[in-house]
Amino acid sequence: MSKQIGQAAISVKDERETAKLAELLAGMSSPGTIIALDGDLGAGKTTFSQYFAKAIGVNGVVNSPTFTIIKEYEGAAxxxxxxxxxxxxxxxxxxxxxxxxxxxNGATIVEWASLIEELLPPERLDIYIEHEGEAGRRFRVTGIGELYASWCTALNEIGAGKNDDRN
Ligand SMILES: Nc1ncnc2c1ncn2[C@@H]1O[C@H](COP(=O)(O)OP(=O)(O)O)[C@@H](O)[C@H]1O
Ligand SMILES: [Mg+2]
Incomplete structure (x- = not known):
């Protein structure tokens, strides 16, 4: 049976907007959430992860796990x-x-996830981050499976209302 797929593309103009997107996705997350990140070095995978961690109530510093491979944090949620x-x-x-x-029992973010695609759970949120200028970024989001496809629907609705100066 083919899986339901959703897609969304979100442009942010600075790091603060990346933080808002991470907070939004953290709010949708629950134990078992999988977010698979890709994008060049410096795209913002770790930065996104840090804001996500903060939003689910992780205290203290979240470093890049490049050398540790896996880091486990206690969050509030x-x-x-x-x-x-x-x-x-x-x-x-x-x-x-x-x-x-x-x-x-936790939410997982994988940086450079496409390198281990075969090992990832089939249902997940894939995000490809691209540079758009110095501080701008484009998040190309693919939700695989019914739940994550619905996240994309929500992101598209929020994205459509984004130009009306509400922030
Ligand atoms: N809109 C933005 N979103 C995320 N990071 C940004 C943004 N604008 C500038 N940056 C900067 O870009 C860098 C991204 O680095 P990092 O998150 O380590 O990337 P990666 O983990 O993808 O290699 C950080 O220095 C961050 O401050
Ligand atoms: Mg990184």
């Missing part, structure tokens, strides 16, 4: 699992038992 799989081979990633996190 739920735990936060932050991964950066850039340095992993598929074999290494496979041995880490990522499913314990993906199907655990």
């Amino acid at each position: 739920m735990p936060f699992y932050h991964m950066d799989v850039y340095r992993l081979s598929m074999e290494e990633a496979d041995e880490l038992g990522l499913d314990d996190y993906f199907y655990g």
